Amino acid sequence: MRTDVSPNVLDELREIAGDSHVLTADEDLLTYGFDGTWYDQRPLAVVLPANTAEVSAIHKLATRERLAITPRALGSGLSGGAVPLSGSLILSIVRMNAILEIDETNHVAVVQPGVINADLQSAVEARGLFYPPDPSSYKQSAIGGNVAENAGGARCLKYGVTSNYVQALEIVLPDGAVFRTGGKMVKNVTGYDLRALFTGSEGTLGTITEITLRLIPKPKFSRTAMATFAKIDDAARTVTAVMAAGLIPTSIELLDNLTMQCLEEFSPAGLPLEADAILLFAVDGDHEAALDAESAEIERIARANGAGEIRVAHSQADSDRLWAARRVIAPALARKRPHRLGEDISIPRSAIPEMIARVRTIAARNNVIIPVFGHAGDGNLHPNILCDRRDAEEMKRVREAAREIFETAVDLGGTLSGEHGIGLLKKQFMEMDVGPEALRVMRAIKNALDPLGIMNPGKIFPDPGGVDAFTLPGVTS
Amino acid sequence: MSFTAPDIPPADVFNRCVRCGLCLPTCPTYVETLVETSGPRGRIALIKAVAEGRLNLTSPGFVHQMSECLDCRACEAVCPSGVEYGRLLEPARTQVQRATAARQPWHVRTLRWFLLDRVFSSMALLRFVATLLRLSQKLGLQSLARATGLLRVLHLEDSEKLAPRISDRFFVPRDQRWSAEGKRKATVFMHAGCVMHVAFANVDEATVRVLQKAGCDVVAPSGQGCCGAINIHAGEMERGRQLAKRNITAFEGSGADVYIINAAGCGSTLKEYGNLFEDDPEWAQRAAAFSAQVRDVTEWLDEVGISPDLGAIERTITYQDPCHLVHAQRIAGAPRRLLAKIPGLRLREMPESSLCCGSAGIYNLTQPEMAERLQKRKVANIMRVTPEIVVTANPGCAMQMAAGLREAGAEISIKHVVEMLDEAYAAYSPSIRLEPASASSSV
Ligand SMILES: Cc1cc2nc3c(=O)[nH]c(=O)nc-3n(C[C@H](O)[C@H](O)[C@H](O)COP(=O)(O)OP(=O)(O)OC[C@H]3O[C@@H](n4cnc5c(N)ncnc54)[C@H](O)[C@@H]3O)c2cc1C
Ligand code: SF4
Numbered sequence A: 001m002r003t004d005v006s007p008n009v010l011d012e013l014r015e016i017a018g019d020s021h022v023l024t025a026d027e028d029l030l031t032y033g034f035d036g037t038w039y040d041q042r043p044l045a046v047v048l049p050a051n052t053a054e055v056s057a058i059h060k061l062a063t064r065e066r067l068a069i070t071p072r073a074l075g076s077g078l079s080g081g082a083v084p085l086s087g088s089l090i091l092s093i094v095r096m097n098a099i100l101e102i103d104e105t106n107h108v109a110v111v112q113p114g115v116i117n118a119d120l121q122s123a124v125e126a127r128g129l130f131y132p133p134d135p136s137s138y139k140q141s142a143i144g145g146n147v148a149e150n151a152g153g154a155r156c157l158k159y160g161v162t163s164n165y166v167q168a169l170e171i172v173l174p175d176g177a178v179f180r181t182g183g184k185m186v187k188n189v190t191g192y193d194l195r196a197l198f199t200g201s202e203g204t205l206g207t208i209t210e211i212t213l214r215l216i217p218k219p220k221f222s223r224t225a226m227a228t229f230a231k232i233d234d235a236a237r238t239v240t241a242v243m244a245a246g247l248i249p250t251s252i253e254l255l256d257n258l259t260m261q262c263l264e265e266f267s268p269a270g271l272p273l274e275a276d277a278i279l280l281f282a283v284d285g286d287h288e289a290a291l292d293a294e295s296a297e298i299e300r301i302a303r304a305n306g307a308g309e310i311r312v313a314h315s316q317a318d319s320d321r322l323w324a325a326r327r328v329i330a331p332a333l334a335r336k337r338p339h340r341l342g343e344d345i346s347i348p349r350s351a352i353p354e355m356i357a358r359v360r361t362i363a364a365r366n367n368v369i370i371p372v373f374g375h376a377g378d379g380n381l382h383p384n385i386l387c388d389r390r391d392a393e394e395m396k397r398v399r400e401a402a403r404e405i406f407e408t409a410v411d412l413g414g415t416l417s418g419e420h421g422i423g424l425l426k427k428q429f430m431e432m433d434v435g436p437e438a439l440r441v442m443r444a445i446k447n448a449l450d451p452l453g454i455m456n457p458g459k460i461f462p463d464p465g466g467v468d469a470f471t472l473p474g475v476t477s
Numbered sequence B: 001m002s003f004t005a006p007d008i009p010p011a012d013v014f015n016r017c018v019r020c021g022l023c024l025p026t027c028p029t030y031v032e033t034l035v036e037t038s039g040p041r042g043r044i045a046l047i048k049a050v051a052e053g054r055l056n057l058t059s060p061g062f063v064h065q066m067s068e069c070l071d072c073r074a075c076e077a078v079c080p081s082g083v084e085y086g087r088l089l090e091p092a093r094t095q096v097q098r099a100t101a102a103r104q105p106w107h108v109r110t111l112r113w114f115l116l117d118r119v120f121s122s123m124a125l126l127r128f129v130a131t132l133l134r135l136s137q138k139l140g141l142q143s144l145a146r147a148t149g150l151l152r153v154l155h156l157e158d159s160e161k162l163a164p165r166i167s168d169r170f171f172v173p174r175d176q177r178w179s180a181e182g183k184r185k186a187t188v189f190m191h192a193g194c195v196m197h198v199a200f201a202n203v204d205e206a207t208v209r210v211l212q213k214a215g216c217d218v219v220a221p222s223g224q225g226c227c228g229a230i231n232i233h234a235g236e237m238e239r240g241r242q243l244a245k246r247n248i249t250a251f252e253g254s255g256a257d258v259y260i261i262n263a264a265g266c267g268s269t270l271k272e273y274g275n276l277f278e279d280d281p282e283w284a285q286r287a288a289a290f291s292a293q294v295r296d297v298t299e300w301l302d303e304v305g306i307s308p309d310l311g312a313i314e315r316t317i318t319y320q321d322p323c324h325l326v327h328a329q330r331i332a333g334a335p336r337r338l339l340a341k342i343p344g345l346r347l348r349e350m351p352e353s354s355l356c357c358g359s360a361g362i363y364n365l366t367q368p369e370m371a372e373r374l375q376k377r378k379v380a381n382i383m384r385v386t387p388e389i390v391v392t393a394n395p396g397c398a399m400q401m402a403a404g405l406r407e408a409g410a411e412i413s414i415k416h417v418v419e420m421l422d423e424a425y426a427a428y429s430p431s432i433r434l435e436p437a438s439a440s441s442s443v
């Protein structure tokens, strides 16, 4: 792979995308060197194409020149996926941000990859439709990034994750060939499910240039309630009990005390700081009576499992305030310590109480602070190890705690990542999780589609001795 | 070249940025360019890079970004990590200004000196210049005025836009005192603003009347002057401090309950005097005490409650959130609640009501192209809800939107929240208006 880019190639890029859409200034290389993680690398250049034809031409050029490409959407990723390694070009798709069609008969939306999730949600909701996947980053992440990471969110407990909504994709393959898979039809089992393959591929197999998303009718009513717990174990047991009772709330989110403290500092939402943990419940549907019954049942189970106070949001504004707080947890943690290693483990629901207990032990043993929050109903938890990267001794303990958390998750029948992806952050733990055979299949697919290895190199696959979350130089102090 | 004392952007502020990107879609220059470098997260990374010696303070991209940023603080308002962006940008601009001043062309230097060191430092001089402008308008001598650059700052560039802009009188604070109507609830000292008091004397007058009706004794203390916002935003923090000291001295120890300001841009600066003197033990306390008493007029009226004697205004309006009210001071509900009290008034929210209109102090002068893009975007958003009046709470925004709307040929007037209240009171009982009794002109 090349590590530089010649003036001639830059001129060709400018011919493809237009002068002002190829950035090479120092300042630009600096600001495109990172995403939501703590790495700082430098791309060779940044190119912002306007359409599929331009993306294809860029891929062709990159193939000819053996240049690496790192696709990038809004750069909110939490696994380092959009961080350009080994001198990549950044291919930013944010200018491709049109909602091409909202088809109310077939219940699909056709969008370009740069459409921000929140914008799509409001556009379809204006027509009485609903796009459920709602990563907490819905205001700062694009559909392209969501598909590439197979993003989840609070509502995914009831409605499923991004891949459950991807009905068709247009993809530019590494060599520049453009192909489409899927369509507006609902059912489709013709051949391998290539949509599933590319959803969650983290930019390592090609660049996604158009997406057809399934929509559903917007539920008419929703309710939000908060239950407080003096012991986090009780909250964890409540989650498993509610699900075991056959209820399917829209969301069950867990926030522990440390998490609440950071949020209250950002903007007071009236969270009960005296509680060890809270659960946020949402239920939705078209029949108020059914929602009342469901809410009452949840309340009963929560009380039986040790809930203290239960507060029902009485207005839309109250409910919005709670969910808005939930969504800014990750960055709000910066109020406690300068850095954080955000984990994204996913475990069977039944293991939640055990997992939380073990995370607390791991925190104590390694003398680190680990607030826990997450999509508890799904068993998808985000233990965040708070730290200061400048303290080498502390980082050793952080690394140890991270490894123990991963091992515990796998041990309990879970996995490394529920929604953020592997990227750079977790690639050295891949084999431990998926095993050598699955890894071999994944490598075979990667090699078949991208024999030159130009698509987002250095991501997902472990490279012993290679860079990872701790060894990659990041200048973020 | 890195930053040098004084006024170094504080590391504990930029290190708080966890690069989550939540601020990007709120940033006017990002949504216009879709380039990370032109967004808050990028700018913070650049400031950090300069601080850490990885980027030169005078590198063209850095200088450009520190200028292209509007200082609208939309990013700051949404940041969950608590990055106080204004505390980074203002010193960073000051650093750039200091490092590049000698290299700026002479006319830029002269203009900056004239505007920042002279006109906005002396209210008497500002009034004198405004009088000249008014005269030159009448005599058709705009070119003279244009050459000074002041027309641009005041958004008065071409004669058509210019004509009705500057009010035909000034609101000069000279220790006047107006008594509360009805039961007295508080004594408020009023800051008359700089642009406001020459270009929008009518708004200052309306402010007095509405405050009186809200049960406030109103005093306009002499000795006050420009709040320093124009200077601080332009990278002249030291001059800003001098202006701040004058205001602090004019207001403190007065026994007033609160200090009222009706210009959002000035209000946010007045509320941040505390930050300005962080490193000055002698002034820090006084500045912080001063800031604690400052209230935007809408914030205060919402808090003390207004007289219900409001007549009906049968109009459709939209409300534009001034950046320095909604983002810097986090006030969005108060003006809307006040407007909602006026019978007959229909508020239609425009899209992106809190996205900067491109006014931003002397931004028209420094970044004319981006200023115009944002102005056009704002006008398009206003047109989408077809109001008869755009209501706002800051003179810069008012002028920027008025110019944009006129260019687009739209017959939409612009008013301050207090003007709407004042009109509603007049409609209820026209006999109680304060001198001079002018027909309330559109801003
Ligand atoms: C505060 C915060 C909260 C978050 N909450 C959640 C959450 O609840 N659930 C969740 O799942 N995630 C969450 N995330 C993580 C992140 O927002 C998601 O992974 C999101 O999907 C990334 O989208 P993006 O547009 O920012 O993509 P980027 O970060 O720009 O890119 C992500 C990956 O996708 C690839 N990519 C981007 N566009 C394309 C394309 N067009 N074609 C091919 N590959 C592409 C990139 O190469 C990279 O590997 C959160 C992040 C933050 C900062
Ligand atoms: S919202 Fe705050 S923490 Fe997030 S990128 Fe912007 S400034 Fe940084």
Ligand code: SF4
Binding pocket: B026, B027, B028, B029, B030, B039, B040, B043, B068, B069, B070, B071, B072, B073, B074, B075, B076, B085
């Ligand atoms: S102050 Fe305004 S223009 Fe500047 S970075 Fe923040 S949001 Fe963007």
